[in-house]
Amino acid sequence: xxxxTQSPTHLIKTRGQQVTLRCSPKSGHDTVSWYQQALGQGPQxxxxxxxxxxxxxxxxxxxxxxxxxxxxxxxxxxxxxxLGDSALYLCASSLAGTGEETQYFGPGTRLLVL
Amino acid sequence: QKEVEQNSxxxxxxxxxxxxxxxxxxxxxxxxxFWYRQYSGKSPELIMxxxxxxxxxxxxxxxxxxxxxxxxxxxxxxxxxxxxxxxxCAVNMGRGYSTLTxxxxxxxxxxx
Numbered sequence: 001x002x003x004x005t006q007s008p009t010h011l012i013k014t015r016g017q018q019v020t021l022r023c024s025p026k027s028g029h030d031t032v033s034w035y036q037q038a039l040g041q042g043p044q045x046x047x048x049x050x051x052x053x054x055x056x057x058x059x060x061x062x063x064x065x066x067x068x069x070x071x072x073x074x075x076x077x078x079x080x081x082x083l084g085d086s087a088l089y090l091c092a093s094s095l096a097g098t099g100e101e102t103q104y105f106g107p108g109t110r111l112l113v114l
Numbered sequence: 115q116k117e118v119e120q121n122s123x124x125x126x127x128x129x130x131x132x133x134x135x136x137x138x139x140x141x142x143x144x145x146x147x148f149w150y151r152q153y154s155g156k157s158p159e160l161i162m163x164x165x166x167x168x169x170x171x172x173x174x175x176x177x178x179x180x181x182x183x184x185x186x187x188x189x190x191x192x193x194x195x196x197x198x199x200x201x202x203c204a205v206n207m208g209r210g211y212s213t214l215t216x217x218x219x220x221x222x223x224x225x226x
Contacts, residue, residue, distance in 0.1 A: 023181045026122075033212075033213065033214075035214075035216075040218070041207050041218055042118075042202055042216030042217050042219050043158065043202070043214070043216050044216070045213050045214060045215065046156055048210075048211065048212075055211060056208060058213070063161075075130060079225075088157075090157055090158070094212055101146075101206070101211075101212030102148070102160065102163055102212075103148075103160075103214060105150075105157045105158045105159070105160075106157060106162060107156070107157050107213050108157045109157075
């Protein structure tokens with residue numbers, strides 16, 4: 001059973017650049033959520049995609065955007081990178097409509113902005 | 115602001131002891147609660163979920179939920195050095211959707 005996968009594993013960018021992170025959900029899941037985890041903090045919810053639409057968003061600026069494809073995979077885009085965007089970016093997948101919607105996390109992408 | 119609070123630790127216990135991890139949350143209508151384990155440099159791994167008041171046991175792990183007190187805990191029996199990690203409490207505060215609000219995590223250190 002394929003778990004959640006993310007790419008790339010590590011990324012180094014400079015301020016002002018743009019980055020795209022990718023996620024494939026666990027087999028059978030249709031919902032993808034993205035989280036940002038700064039060092040020493042718990043993950044913070046960025047947004048969630050279901051049926052190719054953003055259905056919930058956390059307190060993140062518009063520089064953070066995303067997309068979900070028909071095969072349920074998802075991308076997270078961050079524009080105009082700031083030093084403070086350096087973090088572990090986590091993708092979690094779940095199955096909508098079950099009432100529980102337990103989320104399973106991928107290995108994460110570690111982004112360093114210089 | 116909807117919040118989840120955890121003691122940052124570290125919580126140090128000897129091997130074989132019971133480790134008790136605690137979490138409080140601010141949103142009274144929250145319905146589902148999760149404990150994740152996160153090893154250093156790795157992503158969170160689901161340990162337990164709990165939805166109803168009372169205890170839920172899975173092997174060496176027991177989750178306890180008290181919605182009236184807005185309190186959820188995780189007990190780890192017979193703690194092992196391999197249990198040394200950060201334990202994240204997560205609460206689903208979404209309205210119809212599953213969006214998790216996490217605490218900052220409690221670091222657990224189990225000494226041999």
